[in-house]
Amino acid sequence: MAVSATAIMNLFFTILLTQAPINLSYGSSTSDDVVCIESERKALLSFKQDLVDPSNRLLSWNVSNENCCKWAGIVCNNLTGHVEELQLSNIDPDYEFFWQGSLKGKINPSLLGLKHLRYLDLSHNEFGGIQIPNFIGSLVSLTHLNITDAGFQGLIPHQLGNLSSLTHLGLQGTSMAELYVENLHWLSGLSSLQHLEMGHVNLGKASDHWLQVINRLSSLSELHLSGCELSHIIPNNSVFYVNFTSLSVLDISQNNFNSFIPEWIFGMNSLVYLDLSSNTFVGPFPNRAYCWNLTSLKGLNAADNSMDSSLSIWISGLSSSLESLDLGGNALQGPLPCSNQNLTALRYLDLSGCELNSTAAISIGFLYDLVGLEYLYLRDSNLEGVISSAIQNLTSLVHLELSSNSLIGEMPTCMGNLASLVYLDLSSNSLEGEIPSFLGNLTSIVHLDLSFNSLKAKIPTALGNLKSIVKLDLSSNSIEGEIPTSLGNLCNLSYLYLGGNKFGGKVSNAFDSLLSAGCLSNSLTWLDLSENLFFGQLTDQIAEFKNVFWLSLGDNMISGPFPESLGKLTELEYLSIGGNQLNGSLPVSLGGLSNLEFLNISSNHLEGVVTELHFANLTSLGTLYASGNSVSLRVSPDWIPPFDDCAIKLESWNLGPTFPMWLKTQKYVDMDISNTQISGIIPSWLSNLTIEYLNVSHNQLSGRIPDILHIDSPYSMVYMSSNMLSGPLPRITSGLVELDLSNNSLSGDISHFLCHPLATPNNLSILHLGRNHFSGNIPDCWMHWPELEVINLDDNNLTGKIPSSVESLQSLLSLHLRNNSLSGEITPSLQNCKQLSVLDLGLNEFSGSIPTWMGTRLNLTVLILRSNKLNGQIPFELCSLTALQIMDVADNNLSGTIPRCFDKLKAMTTEQVMKEAISYSNFGGYFFEEVMVVIKGREDQYDIILPLVNGLDLSSNKLTGEIPQQLTALQGLISLNLSENFLEGRIPDSIGNMKSLESLDLSRNQLSGVIPPSLSSLTFLSYLNLSYNNLSGKIPLSTQIQSFDASSFIGNALCGPPLYNICDEDQSKPTINNEEQKADDGGEADRWFHLGIGTGFAVGFFGVVAPLLISTDWRHAYFGFFGYFWYKILYKYNCLWP
Template structure:
């Protein structure tokens, strides 16, 4: 009893010391002191400038005269002055539902609190309001935290007046301005022990080391992601005086990639007291002998060197560090570097006291297995080996680590049956394990019911394996602490009784592709705190019950796509959604009109592929700007004119209204969508001209207006005002006029489709300027396209890594190999030009062959004439080439046989002649692709060429292909040549014969005459 009493007195003493440190005290006496009236009025004025979403400040009332009892307020018990204003929001912490969150501005009424020593407004949102310069006048401040408050402007020099400051946190204010000498005020803060400027851009600050590291009392310094570099960091950093820096305990310089590119780490030797060092994301590849400089710090317990471009190939001494120099380490993170399997050997010999070990996404560990020796790290609490392509199973030794509370093995190639591993789990592990993540592996078999023995489990993530079987209530009977449940993308069946009430309250529920039964899962009614709910592709065929629409107050992501949910949606106009929520109800059977959504609180809404009908006039009922970034209503039967009220939705990045029944003109107000990057209005009944107002949408990456009845000319401003276009689809409209030369300015374009219109004139020579079609897939245009997809990822992706699977992915409908297909996941890889079904004339410009990365080229059904350029073979990536139904003449160039990827070729209905070139791909094509060219011959056509009928003209070596090539290339050797040669041969032959006959008769005559003479001579003798 006495020991408890002494501990209680000690606790009171510690509280009293800490409280006195910040200017207020605890007093057990019944104090009669109340707050000062002037300070009470100042607080009420401060409240008037705030928006209190959760009625957090309900105790701040003009009725209650004692402000010292208000939420977040502490007063000095002797004087009554307000000394503490402690209002940090809990909005930034996803693990708990928000109950505290403020918006508005920081009012200068706080100047009425001149005795304030403690001010914390972190994680509230002040919406880019100017930096509160007046805070520099609160000279008694000792603790100031404005982290993540979204304030902007320069840090005022008046901060130098806060000479009593002990702790200053201005981190995560991305829009704060820092100029060359913006940190000069720091030199006056001699009492400062804690400084955090993380995620504040300090790239322009000159000589920051002298201003920061020379603070005599500084023990904690965090400059993470401040854009520090060797170009703005002078060599003084390398010569920090030991007397001014030896007291530093905590140093975070992470995510400043260029900070140490050419400098070494010699300055570390002065930081002998350092216990925490984080240099993750700093390029240390050029630093010589870094292990001996880092690992020799005598007090170091926390070391993070992730993504530092380190390698065992360039720093082999890392593996030979003496155990005595590194055994004090408790936390080690070497993720994102290049190490081979030998890294494991060093770990087991040098870091025996490790508590937290992170080796995520290390190149070089693929095909390695998890060593059984991990079981020797008896102090290990966290083991993270995610993303290494490790093979094999989970060693049994891991199940004997009694201190292990977090095991992350996701994104590997581990395999086996979970029964084999979990049946060996020790009783101490079942009591300690809190986070079990094996997502994205190759585990098979059922999920053992013994998972329910892990009574302290908070995270269960087995997403994307090949697990099978049935999940029963017994699996979860003891998991009353479970917060994160991800069973998605397996072959699991969830079979619960209708009235089952789970023992847990989940924050993340991800059951995509699990079979939940045809009825809507009633057990969800008991869940009051979830932030993410994903029950997509779950086989549900039901209406949504009324109780479901009473969402938890902090819902950020709702996915129920790819089911057979039906009926009409509830009216969702009441403020049930948390700000920046994402909703995906696509690919269901919902019908009727679209009910009213409170779009002010929604960032992403996907109702595509349903049966909604009627107008979308609910968009016009908005009276304030929204934060909606993605709206997808495609593939429904919506109708009516497009509303002319897009002014309040100007934050849209994605707008997809394709494949509906909208009619009328494209409204001019769409030009107010200045942030839109992906715009789909195709396959409707829109008429009129393309509005000039769209030229203001200069962020556009996809402009899809195909399959409408738009008229007029193609606006020249498309090429001048939309410089980032990657996809332009104007297919199947009533557009006329010429091909605008300005389209040649679209250097990022990858898909250009203006087919099925009435475009006249010639294809401009400048088409070779479409340079994205001449670069490999690793191009700027592909990066721009990818950035558009990334830009519309909703904020919940920060807390739910699998959201990428459900985020909006752009698509396009293209004619491919004679049929219309919709491309989605591979869309960013396509490079296509389709100018077919127009009235184009003239020759095909030779410059088009400069677009060497083209995959499909369709110029069919025009009035093009002239020869097919002999350089057509330069388009070596071509898979589809359609030049049919034109007036092309001459021979097919031999170089076309170089197109080894070509599997769709149509040259029919032209005036081509000569022999079809011989090539592996060409002869395998259907003969119909060459019909309509009466002077064309050779395989695959049935009519043979003359050289095929006279094989004797093949050279004696049997080199048929050589003779064919020579005959095809020599355009002077025609059929007439062969006829003349044949007649000449016959005439010459018979001429020779006739002369020979005459000569024989003459010879015989002379021989006869000579014989007679010889006889006469003989007789005379």
């Protein structure tokens, strides 16, 4: 693991390096009397001439300073005056100053004049990709050569093998400047070598012999070959003998061995540190008997491999001297041993990502004896249960990470005794209860993360005692109340995450609390209060957070004007304030935030005019989300924005009337300008831009589509739906992945579009051409479109059959061919589309029977075949579609009985919970599945709330027999329509089990008997039609049933309200099956009651329902608004995703 490796290095290499017999001082000779040799002084001056020294580190190297032994970085022999050491490493750790202090330029061969040079260190400089000079191999006196991370590139010269006195060789490369070798045979000449550092040097060409060569270096004590593209390692059964008797450090991490760990590695009893991480080692760890040989081992890092040992088997075989153990990111399995007395010296333990399969109590039991443990990482380790109080024994803990497990319950009180804790991460668990006050005792804590749990109540004031804390993350819980003023005392706090909770009160009060002590105005750099219940107006106090660069206030209930004072937060890089109720106009002061990279003001009530001044200095802007406001952009036609690579979403702004010319200035187009009142033709210059995402839907664009679709970007998305575009389809290039041209007036044959061969494979995954005027046959060219996942050709004038080439659409998820004039049998070629989830072939002229192979498409969630000419029986194979939520085969010529196995349709047996809308966009687009469904006698489009819809429609066929009892097991159905068939027998008594039903239509059949009393328990039922059957007896009494119009029951022999014919004694007898039916419903009070119901129904029907039935536009607008409003509510309160 990355953090683990760093900590291990800190623990061990500091010790190892300080023991090395090398003078690492950066200075001059210690003798004031020694004078350097003149020839060597001239050699150094010549060496300096070819260097670039931006920080003047070599200022003392000049002609006037005659004694070169006093120059920076020079060490001379105290007796002879010869230059023996050249220490020019750039040791400044700060990244910015590292580059400023780096030496650059070339290496002058004048170094050969330093005949007595023993020590040469040019590490951590930047020589700009030049090759390591061959002549360095002639500096035969060298015992120490370090050119690690110095910007050298290319082939490492084999002449380095001449340096037979070398004991230390540092050649570590970087990812930016690759060093490589043809072979490693030259290393054989370095017989005295003790330390070899070649990390990130490409040794791929030496992979077959690297170990044999290094095996000859008998004095080697440290070997670092991390990230060297090695793929071969000597296996266990090899006759080759590995003799590393002197090796104390072995680092072969980040290679590609992809094999078992050789057992010989564990035979090196001199090893102090072993790093095998990130090598795709597989299988179990070697037998623990081998581990016992590592008696000197203090550090073992085998993280990020694919080992699958049982931890409890081999862990007891590890050395008792082990201080650091990192096995994270493997498939190692638990549980851990219940106790441990062998690893008592352990200070660092990382088992993150392992499958411990253990309760937290047992795992903590294993740790009970590790009283010296300082660093413990168990994130994502499949820990369950409560945190054991035994953790109090780990009194030396500095760093504790238990995130991303399944921990439950409250935090144990004893955790307040871990006084040494600096870092505590319990995020992404299921911890409950209040935030404990004892956390205030952890006064050394710097990082506290309790996010993504189920914590509630208020923030305890005791958290104000955490004077050292830098990062506090309480986000994504259920914490409520106002922010306590005690948080204002945390004067070192830099990062504060409180988003995704239930904090409330005025937002100005929240700022008052944070600013109460006056110190957070300076220290705070990151403030997240998003997704809470804050209300009220933003005031000028927000400008007091003068060092904040990340501010997120989105998805609250903040109202009032956008504060002008936000423009004073000059350090801001990220500002999110969308999803509130801000009104008024945008302040011009925003245009002065030159560091701003991300701005989200979407979904507010902003209005007014935005001009060029609002963007004046936004030179860093890379993302602008401002959709859902009523703002007009008014800029000059020749305006050039200060940004040229910005993702922009301005949906619902007024950008019209013409296409915005400033788009021409953008390097990359990632833009949503849908519904922005743009009209006219699409400009031809748009084809010259690199389009990543362009949405111009819901405008008034007209004319033909230009060559905009001939785009070069590898993953481009274009949405132009709901305009007035006309003419034929243009040809496209392979870079387009999503294309929506629906709801226009495009016409002609689509064969030239689909059948045009391309030079490179097509990447198109979404194609929506529905609601246009295309005609002719569907061309047989689908083999050219192997990546297609969605095809929508709804509502056109297409004829003929479905072509057989659809069998090549192996990735197809959704196919819509609704409302065309397609005919013939449903092609069997579709059965090769094994991923198919949505199939809508309704409103065509398909004939023949429903194919039985449809029952093998187990991913189907929507199957619509309504209004065709299908005949035969409903195949029982459809009962295998356990994911099916919507099945509509209405208005055909189907016969036979309703299959009794419909109770196997699992998705219809359980109530659906809201989850993420079905989106097929893989590249950041917004393409949601949309399906036309007939419910309650009307047809509406469902998209965002489609996952909630469960419906079965078998109406207008020739089905016979009884309604099977098994059908009532579909308790998740919201709509059941069996009308206009020849069904007979009784309505199943268990119909009341279908608790989710909102619409039930059994009209125009031959059903007989009484209406089951259980029908009155369907409390969600809002549409009922039992008319024109042979039902008899009294209509059951319930507020729900009596609220329906009499037309729901006419054409039967029924009596009782809402019908006007009153039941006499004989008519009532058949319905007296329980106590509810025995009550008399006559009398004046009942008549007035029913009259009131009728009046209320009339008002509701003619005031709301009737306009929806009469006007298609009203209906679509109403349900579109309801779907969007419902989605926003669920999204805000985190109900969309479990």
